[in-house]
Amino acid sequence: MKRLYLLLASALLVLVLLPLVLDKYLLGIFVMIFFYAYLGQSWNLLTGYSGHISLGHALYVGIGAYTSTYLAMNHNISPWIGMWVGAVLAMLVGLAIGFLGFRFGLRGVYFVILTISFAEISRLVVSHIPALGGFAGIFLDFKPSFWNFQFRGNVAYYYLSLGFMVASVGVARLLELSRAGRFMVAVREDEDAAEALGVNAFKYSMLGIALSAFMTALGGTFYANYIFYINPNSVLGMGLSIELILRPIIGGMGTALGPVLGSFLLTPLSEISRAYFARGGLEGLHLILYGILAILVVLFMREGMLVYLRRALRSLLRLES
Amino acid sequence: MKYELPLQLVVQGILLGGVYGLIAVGLSLIFGVMGVINFAHGPMMVLGMYIAYGILVLLGLDPYVSLLLVAAALFLLGYLVQATVVNRILDFPEAMQVLPLVATGLIIENAVLLGFGPDPRSPRTALALATIHLGPVMIDVSRLMAFGLAVLITGVVFLFLRHSDVGKSIRAAADNRMGALLVGIRVDRVNNFSFGVGAATTGAAGALLLPLMATSPHLGHDFTMTAFVVVILGGLGSLPGALVGGLILGVAESVSTLLVPATMKQVVSFGLLVAIMLFRPQGLFGGKA
Amino acid sequence: MMLLQVEKLEKHFGGLCAVAELSFFLEEAQILGLIGPNGAGKTTVFHCLTGFLPIDKGEVKFKGRSIKGLRPHQICRMGMARTFQIVRPFLNVSVLDNVMVGAMLREKSLAAARRLAHSTLEFVGLEGLSQERAGSLPLALRKRLELARALATRPEVLLLDEVMGGLNPTDVDEMVRLLREIHQKGVSILLIEHVMRGLMALAQRVVVINYGRKIAEGVPGEVVRDPQVVEAYLGREFLDAAG
Numbered sequence: 001m002k003r004l005y006l007l008l009a010s011a012l013l014v015l016v017l018l019p020l021v022l023d024k025y026l027l028g029i030f031v032m033i034f035f036y037a038y039l040g041q042s043w044n045l046l047t048g049y050s051g052h053i054s055l056g057h058a059l060y061v062g063i064g065a066y067t068s069t070y071l072a073m074n075h076n077i078s079p080w081i082g083m084w085v086g087a088v089l090a091m092l093v094g095l096a097i098g099f100l101g102f103r104f105g106l107r108g109v110y111f112v113i114l115t116i117s118f119a120e121i122s123r124l125v126v127s128h129i130p131a132l133g134g135f136a137g138i139f140l141d142f143k144p145s146f147w148n149f150q151f152r153g154n155v156a157y158y159y160l161s162l163g164f165m166v167a168s169v170g171v172a173r174l175l176e177l178s179r180a181g182r183f184m185v186a187v188r189e190d191e192d193a194a195e196a197l198g199v200n201a202f203k204y205s206m207l208g209i210a211l212s213a214f215m216t217a218l219g220g221t222f223y224a225n226y227i228f229y230i231n232p233n234s235v236l237g238m239g240l241s242i243e244l245i246l247r248p249i250i251g252g253m254g255t256a257l258g259p260v261l262g263s264f265l266l267t268p269l270s271e272i273s274r275a276y277f278a279r280g281g282l283e284g285l286h287l288i289l290y291g292i293l294a295i296l297v298v299l300f301m302r303e304g305m306l307v308y309l310r311r312a313l314r315s316l317l318r319l320e321s
Numbered sequence: 322m323k324y325e326l327p328l329q330l331v332v333q334g335i336l337l338g339g340v341y342g343l344i345a346v347g348l349s350l351i352f353g354v355m356g357v358i359n360f361a362h363g364p365m366m367v368l369g370m371y372i373a374y375g376i377l378v379l380l381g382l383d384p385y386v387s388l389l390l391v392a393a394a395l396f397l398l399g400y401l402v403q404a405t406v407v408n409r410i411l412d413f414p415e416a417m418q419v420l421p422l423v424a425t426g427l428i429i430e431n432a433v434l435l436g437f438g439p440d441p442r443s444p445r446t447a448l449a450l451a452t453i454h455l456g457p458v459m460i461d462v463s464r465l466m467a468f469g470l471a472v473l474i475t476g477v478v479f480l481f482l483r484h485s486d487v488g489k490s491i492r493a494a495a496d497n498r499m500g501a502l503l504v505g506i507r508v509d510r511v512n513n514f515s516f517g518v519g520a521a522t523t524g525a526a527g528a529l530l531l532p533l534m535a536t537s538p539h540l541g542h543d544f545t546m547t548a549f550v551v552v553i554l555g556g557l558g559s560l561p562g563a564l565v566g567g568l569i570l571g572v573a574e575s576v577s578t579l580l581v582p583a584t585m586k587q588v589v590s591f592g593l594l595v596a597i598m599l600f601r602p603q604g605l606f607g608g609k610a
Numbered sequence: 611m612m613l614l615q616v617e618k619l620e621k622h623f624g625g626l627c628a629v630a631e632l633s634f635f636l637e638e639a640q641i642l643g644l645i646g647p648n649g650a651g652k653t654t655v656f657h658c659l660t661g662f663l664p665i666d667k668g669e670v671k672f673k674g675r676s677i678k679g680l681r682p683h684q685i686c687r688m689g690m691a692r693t694f695q696i697v698r699p700f701l702n703v704s705v706l707d708n709v710m711v712g713a714m715l716r717e718k719s720l721a722a723a724r725r726l727a728h729s730t731l732e733f734v735g736l737e738g739l740s741q742e743r744a745g746s747l748p749l750a751l752r753k754r755l756e757l758a759r760a761l762a763t764r765p766e767v768l769l770l771d772e773v774m775g776g777l778n779p780t781d782v783d784e785m786v787r788l789l790r791e792i793h794q795k796g797v798s799i800l801l802i803e804h805v806m807r808g809l810m811a812l813a814q815r816v817v818v819i820n821y822g823r824k825i826a827e828g829v830p831g832e833v834v835r836d837p838q839v840v841e842a843y844l845g846r847e848f849l850d851a852a853g
Binding site: 053055100104106108109110112113114116117118120121124125127128238242245249284285287288290291292294295298299302 | 358406409410413415417419420421423424425427428430431432434435538542546549553582584585587588591592594595598599602
């Protein structure tokens, strides 16, 4: 175990020092790596640990993005405050969805469809609200300052997103070791058996969705103030929902490092192929590659790459899980 | 006259609903036999639309004529998808079944995007503008054709499942996989065939829809959701339910335009979906909840 | 004192009556067997007693308190634990972590829970496998794991559903030994069992049900000779043939 921590600490040190040598473009890729790792981890808390599959997680990203943006542009409230408002809002929405799903016994595919439905309903409704920009969305004013959560260049965003990612790994790890986390995993493995052992499945499922929604929304605020443009499709759409689940699934659901690994694998692939192919008019090719990769991983590395990597490394370095 | 507009909407809803039913029949069949939810169903329909479009543009064949070709093409695709991917994931936990099909949908959608570009296409077909009048109601001929053919194809699928040998094997495999294996049914081939049929019906629906709406590569996921609503409304695994559900949704969506803007139509379908899942998850005809 | 009182329990599934007017009770420190042919409704009774199925009619009191409408986790908390006919281990989790889920009900601190889990595993003889993934265990050991998990919740009443099913005679004897020890520690046991060897060795009293109704009750020796019971299990012809 100690060796693993040593490895991670050195990797972290490298990441902290990278902005000294990388240019803005490459830093930007890392920002995306960290950002999607963070989003994927937030999703992982619900689906990987609690076992309730959500394909509508973009909903929470959107709530975070729109809330902080609206508050900043109309009421001059700093996104540093707005993001917590968005997170609480997202948490309440998540609890509502969880309540409907868990109280009414919607499991498996039905729950998936429930999450998709709410995300889609929100996307359509927001598209019709002029105050939120409607279909066209909102362009954020670029007023760089710490208080506005906006910065010149990519260095600040790099450290912010790195911080988000590391924090999310910490949260996942703490959850894994905690009572609540163990109960969540038990519910995931076999809800009835867990109940028979005194575990309040409803309570721990709700905890999972609340935490997940809360964290995901924080990411939404980051996105809005990094990309400077949000619209219903980009922050509430199915595309984002799918995008953000790919990394944890490929990296390994239900593990603290899975989403990070997945993001380090997929995001550079996506950014580079997006830039390379889009220039040649081959837009969308990177998504085809994603799709193929996802299928291959599910078929042949079902538990995600992390587990396979771990097994391979175990023999090399004699690491213990 | 006050009843004319609602009546018009109801009729239009029924006609479109027939096509929804056809799309849903495929999804229901796939679920009934394999127990798998085809998240790529909408993109497959869109692929059908584009194939019909391609044939129209290159060969001048009307979609109603090229229907069989489109269905055959999608049948092959469905067969392939089942044989290479889905057959391997049948025993996986649900989370892991969702992803490969979502990924397949992603691949199809983006393949279409690559091939045809992102702009919507709205081709002129022979019957595109023809209308007939039935009393106070004005009916687009292309809509009527779509409805008629959709119902016809659905009927053919029913009869096939009920009376043909292959159909019986399919129903056996759907009912009891182990039992079917034990009596010598090649279940994996049956699965391939079933997915092929499911894909073919949705592809055919695509061909039928081509004269009615502009195609775009990203339509797929909306139609997957539409199919979901219909299937859950009618009852997962019930084919009559799929058709009836389609009609109901078609009418509901159409009539809702009296109250909400057309772009909000889907909120109605999603709302309906959530309501059904909460209060009657087995749908109208479904046995298993 | 009557720990568990079942009074005129009824459970319907649509038109099918699965359990009808079933009454029995379980005393403190008693081992009661619940037997009957396949499909008699025994597991349904368990589901009703532990909150997995709602009770249609009748009353079930645990320690004097009605458990009608309570959820399974609340009933477990009250002191009634159960195992499942088809074992349900948390497959992707280690043996120790499986038992810890049960242990954490009573022990709030993780360290104490871990100690309880370890001692429970030692008791059932699975201590050496504590780090193994539950999914890698064979059936006989999974049954023991299931028992350990339920034991870790420190129950006063243990409901065991065919816990000896599928075990070879050696494992059956081992299970009997374990259950006797558990009983000696003051736990009452309600046992659904088909393995007669185990049942006869353990049960102090037996309730026999068929088609959801009680057809006999008493000491095991008497009950197995009761003509109604023989008929239920082996059919009319056997009864006639046996004279």
